[in-house]
Amino acid sequence: MGADSDPGAPSAVPWRKVLYERQPFPDNYVDRRFLEELRRNVGVRRYRYWAVVREAGLVTQQLSCVAVFLTLWWYMYQGQLYPFTLLLAGLLCALLGYGLYEALGGSRREGRTRLADLQSAAIFLAFTFGFSPVLKTLTESVSTDTVYAMSALMLLAHLVTFPYAQPSPPGSLSLNAALFGSVCLASRLPGALHTFAMLTCALLVFALWPCLLHSLRDRAPRGFPWAAALVSLGGVGGLASQSPGGALLLALAQLTLTLLCPLLLLWLQEHKDNIHGPWDEAEIHEDLSRFLQ
Amino acid sequence: MVLKIFFPQCCNMADSGLLIGHWLPGQDSAVVLAVVHYPFIPGQVKRYLSQLQNESRVALAVLGSWSMPKDGQEGMESFLKDLSTIFPQGRWLQLSREMGQRGFTCHVVQREGTLLGDEGDKCNGENGDGGRVIFIHYDQRKVMLSQLHTLEAGAGAGAGAGAGATVTGAGPSELRLVFSTVAQSQPLFHTDKYDDGPLKLTHWQSEGREGSIIVELAKQASVPLCLLLTWLLSLWTWLCGIRLLNLQPVRFVSSKLSTCVQLSYRTEHLQTVSSPKKALGHAEFMRKANIFVSFFVDVALGLLLISWLYQENRISLLANTLVPAADHVAQELQELLKWLMGAPAGLKINRALDEVLGRFFLYHIHLWISYIHLMSPFIEMILWYVGLCACLGLTFALSVLSDIVALLTFHIYCFYVYGARLYCLKIYGLSSLWRLFRGKKWNVLRQRVDSCSYDVDQLFIGTLLFTILLFLLPTTALYYLVFTLLRLVVVLFQGLIHLSVDSINSFPLFAMGLRICQPYRLAEGVKFRVLCEEPGKPLHLLMEINPLKFGSVMQWYRTPTYSCYPKDSWAALCKKLFVGELVYPWKHKSTKKTD
Numbered sequence: 001m002g003a004d005s006d007p008g009a010p011s012a013v014p015w016r017k018v019l020y021e022r023q024p025f026p027d028n029y030v031d032r033r034f035l036e037e038l039r040r041n042v043g044v045r046r047y048r049y050w051a052v053v054r055e056a057g058l059v060t061q062q063l064s065c066v067a068v069f070l071t072l073w074w075y076m077y078q079g080q081l082y083p084f085t086l087l088l089a090g091l092l093c094a095l096l097g098y099g100l101y102e103a104l105g106g107s108r109r110e111g112r113t114r115l116a117d118l119q120s121a122a123i124f125l126a127f128t129f130g131f132s133p134v135l136k137t138l139t140e141s142v143s144t145d146t147v148y149a150m151s152a153l154m155l156l157a158h159l160v161t162f163p164y165a166q167p168s169p170p171g172s173l174s175l176n177a178a179l180f181g182s183v184c185l186a187s188r189l190p191g192a193l194h195t196f197a198m199l200t201c202a203l204l205v206f207a208l209w210p211c212l213l214h215s216l217r218d219r220a221p222r223g224f225p226w227a228a229a230l231v232s233l234g235g236v237g238g239l240a241s242q243s244p245g246g247a248l249l250l251a252l253a254q255l256t257l258t259l260l261c262p263l264l265l266l267w268l269q270e271h272k273d274n275i276h277g278p279w280d281e282a283e284i285h286e287d288l289s290r291f292l293q
Numbered sequence: 294m295v296l297k298i299f300f301p302q303c304c305n306m307a308d309s310g311l312l313i314g315h316w317l318p319g320q321d322s323a324v325v326l327a328v329v330h331y332p333f334i335p336g337q338v339k340r341y342l343s344q345l346q347n348e349s350r351v352a353l354a355v356l357g358s359w360s361m362p363k364d365g366q367e368g369m370e371s372f373l374k375d376l377s378t379i380f381p382q383g384r385w386l387q388l389s390r391e392m393g394q395r396g397f398t399c400h401v402v403q404r405e406g407t408l409l410g411d412e413g414d415k416c417n418g419e420n421g422d423g424g425r426v427i428f429i430h431y432d433q434r435k436v437m438l439s440q441l442h443t444l445e446a447g448a449g450a451g452a453g454a455g456a457g458a459t460v461t462g463a464g465p466s467e468l469r470l471v472f473s474t475v476a477q478s479q480p481l482f483h484t485d486k487y488d489d490g491p492l493k494l495t496h497w498q499s500e501g502r503e504g505s506i507i508v509e510l511a512k513q514a515s516v517p518l519c520l521l522l523t524w525l526l527s528l529w530t531w532l533c534g535i536r537l538l539n540l541q542p543v544r545f546v547s548s549k550l551s552t553c554v555q556l557s558y559r560t561e562h563l564q565t566v567s568s569p570k571k572a573l574g575h576a577e578f579m580r581k582a583n584i585f586v587s588f589f590v591d592v593a594l595g596l597l598l599i600s601w602l603y604q605e606n607r608i609s610l611l612a613n614t615l616v617p618a619a620d621h622v623a624q625e626l627q628e629l630l631k632w633l634m635g636a637p638a639g640l641k642i643n644r645a646l647d648e649v650l651g652r653f654f655l656y657h658i659h660l661w662i663s664y665i666h667l668m669s670p671f672i673e674m675i676l677w678y679v680g681l682c683a684c685l686g687l688t689f690a691l692s693v694l695s696d697i698v699a700l701l702t703f704h705i706y707c708f709y710v711y712g713a714r715l716y717c718l719k720i721y722g723l724s725s726l727w728r729l730f731r732g733k734k735w736n737v738l739r740q741r742v743d744s745c746s747y748d749v750d751q752l753f754i755g756t757l758l759f760t761i762l763l764f765l766l767p768t769t770a771l772y773y774l775v776f777t778l779l780r781l782v783v784v785l786f787q788g789l790i791h792l793s794v795d796s797i798n799s800f801p802l803f804a805m806g807l808r809i810c811q812p813y814r815l816a817e818g819v820k821f822r823v824l825c826e827e828p829g830k831p832l833h834l835l836m837e838i839n840p841l842k843f844g845s846v847m848q849w850y851r852t853p854t855y856s857c858y859p860k861d862s863w864a865a866l867c868k869k870l871f872v873g874e875l876v877y878p879w880k881h882k883s884t885k886k887t888d
Contacts, residue, residue, distance in 0.1 A: 120748075120749070120750045123750050123754065124750060124753060127753070127754050127757060128757070131757055131761065134645075134761060135757075135760075135761065137643065137644065137645045138643065138760070138761060138764045138765075139764060140643070140644055141641045141642055141643060141644060142641050142764070171732065172729070172730070172731065172732025172746070172747055172752060173730070173731055173732055175749070175752050175753075175756075176729075176730045176731075176732075176752060176755070176756045176759075179752070179753060179756040179757070179760075180730075180756055180759070180760055183756070183757065183760045184760070203753065207749050207752075207753065208749075211749075
């Protein structure tokens with residue numbers, strides 16, 4: 001700022017910040033008002049820790065959902081869980097969930113009739129049941145490692161692409177990846193009925209549960225943390241019954257996600273340094289709605 | 294401006310007389326066609342010229358005088374000058390030849406009588422812009438008979454001069470005019486030297502005509518023969534036009550059998566040849582002649598084939614090898630299918646689908662074998678009768694061979710179609726389900742991929758199908774690949790046969806023969822050679838005809854057939870094979886040919 005450090009010769013003409021006039025100042029001249037309009041951290045929101053923890057619970061419970069699904073699959077694969085039991089439990093859960101959903105007024109908001117719900121359920125069941133023998137022989141010639149790798153990749157893709165902000169209409173890619181992974185896993189099960197039960201379970205866990213959870217978050221904000229905590233606990237507990245090491249890892253990951261990551265976010269938020277000024281791109285603040293009609 | 298005089302070589306040594314020729318309109322050049330010898334009556338010359346003009350539609354005129362010095366002819370100078378007043382012309386040429394000299398001199402006399410360009414004794418450098426004269430000698434017979442073809446590089450007329458003569462200004466249009474003038478004044482050359490008319494002329498002339506009884510008879514017979522052929526052909530086309538033969542299945546089958554396609558081509562060609570109308574232009578004449586000659590060659594080859602085939606019981610020999618060969622192919626296919634059913638090369642093949650497909654194809658082969666065994670007693674008879682159609686020409690024999698191959702490998706075709714359809718279905722299903730997998734869809738209206746939000750049930754079923762199709766794809770692709778390779782072998786064979794049939798059909802035999810025997814008949818341009826270049830004398834150039842190249846002959850005179858129509862490129866073929874569309878040996882675009 002060498003040009004403006006000449007206070008000894010105050011000019012008669014005040015300097016103006018325009019280019020279209022010839023002024024008795026050098027081109028790089030700026031006066032005292034330089035950086036007067038600088039503003040810092042305009043749009044930064046101050047988060048409250050527990051609110052962030054509450055939202056992070058959604059990520060945690062999704063991770064736990066995958067863990068629950070894998071645990072169920074492992075039980076089926078070992079033959080410790082009968083498909084009939086799983087189907088019965090699934091039916092019970094579905095009925096309970098549907099009742100809860102209705103109580104929260106979910107389907108009335110979207111304008112769906114009960115008949116449409118029934119139709120969807122029939123389509124699910126019929127297609128899954130019809131295709132389960134085909135699905136069972138689908139990956140016979142593919143090696144087990146390939147199948148595991150593919151499923152792991154797909155479930156990871158599900159977790160990465162899951163629309164955490166708005167889970168109600170499930171994101172296409174995340175749901176499809178989860179279903180693809182579960183079909184791959186289910187095709188390794190010993191029988192066609194096993195496959196059917198596993199796919200029904202996948203449908204419940206990956207497609208229907210996020211809808212219910214979203215409804216819960218909107219309508220019953222108090223119940224939501226408890227539901228998320230329940231699922232997380234269920235995931236850890238289920239995994240603990242099969243592999244304690246895995247359960248420990250999962251619990252650590254959950255703790256990190258729910259408690260440490262929000263702390264990290266808050267800490268990083270304090271170090272945020274955004275500058276705004278007249279050099280920003282122009283923003284139109286006028287209400288444009290009258291032009292749109 | 295350079296005055297160019299095209300002078301016939303045959304008039305070089307002619308007796309003195311008048312030059313008859315034609316001034317090219319718009320060009321500063323004259324074509325000399327003949328020399329009228331002394332003595333003549335000017336009125337008779339004028340009458341003769343007007344009579345010829347009516348016949349040939351070329352504006353013939355007396356260009357000037359020609360003097361050939363001989364003993365006892367003195368005082369010609371003044372006589373020649375007087376002549377120009379008898380035949381009033383814009384310019385009067387006085388050509389004269391001197392004994393013992395190669396070139397000849399030229400005086401150009403304007404209408405007013407002033408001597409403009411005197412090339413005789415003076416140096417031509419002093420009036421270079423006024424009256425330089427170039428003599429271009431041409432062979433009258435060859436120029437009359439030749440047909441000048443314009444190519445893109447038509448200006449290469451003078452460029453190919455062997456002796457380095459650089460003649461500019463002899464553009465293609467002027468050359469074209471020269472050629473057409475000489476060709477049109479054919480009536481002038483009809484009088485030969487034995488004719489005893491009122492005028493004595495020197496020009497190119499035939500050595501008199503010899504009458505041949507056979508040629509005359511053939512000429513007389515050709516007209517009723519053509520009429521008979523036309524009537525037969527119309528009968529045939531009427532037969533083809535019967536409603537029963539135009540029903541959908543018959544029509545479809547006949548469009549696929551190459552024999553029927555060949556039959557329709559042959560009918561069309563014969564219709565062209567046998568039309569009693571005279572060929573209008575050179576191109577039509579050549580087309581007719583080409584078709585005629587190739588038809589005869591074709592039939593001759595076919596008869597040769599028949600005479601070989603029906604000797605020593607070759608037909609039954611052929612039939613006896615044909616059936617075991619087909620049997621053998623079917624057995625090999627069976628082996629191949631069994632190999633495919635046993636998880637070949639460690640491929641990730643779905644066992645259940647593999648089994649199903651393999652059994653399906655095996656059953657098909659079983660059907661095929663029984664069909665062949667059913668047919669085997671009759672095959673010899675069928676071959677015997679079918680072989681007779683070779684008397685229609687070699688192309689028919691080849692087409693029949695192609696059809697027999699197509700019929701005997703019908704099972705391969707069926708396999709290929711099943712495999713391709715299945716594969717195509719999978720590819721299309723996978724591509725559209727992959728869009729669903731990513732939450733996109735194909736927008737038909739805007740021809741692009743848009744994002745779209747699907748329902749849960751749609752997503753569920755779509756993913757289920759996607760998974761199934763993805764894991765079943767290798768199996769289908771394997772079957773498709775194997776059967777496509779088999780099919781390609783058959784297609785290659787049939788394509789070779791079609792190519793040979795097509796080349797016989799479209800090869801311009803007559804034009805090629807003409808090019809070989811009389812190369813000057815098909816001219817591509819001309820080249821000039823310096824005959825004599827002496828200071829103070831006009832330049833003498835010899836014009837020689839450049840014959841058409843063989844490749845250009847093919848290009849000009851090829852009879853258009855279906856192979857001339859655009860076909861798939863290799864890239865398009867590969868894309869078709871990859872996507873699973875059906876590939877045929879030859880796209881018959883007969884529907885487009887009619888317009």
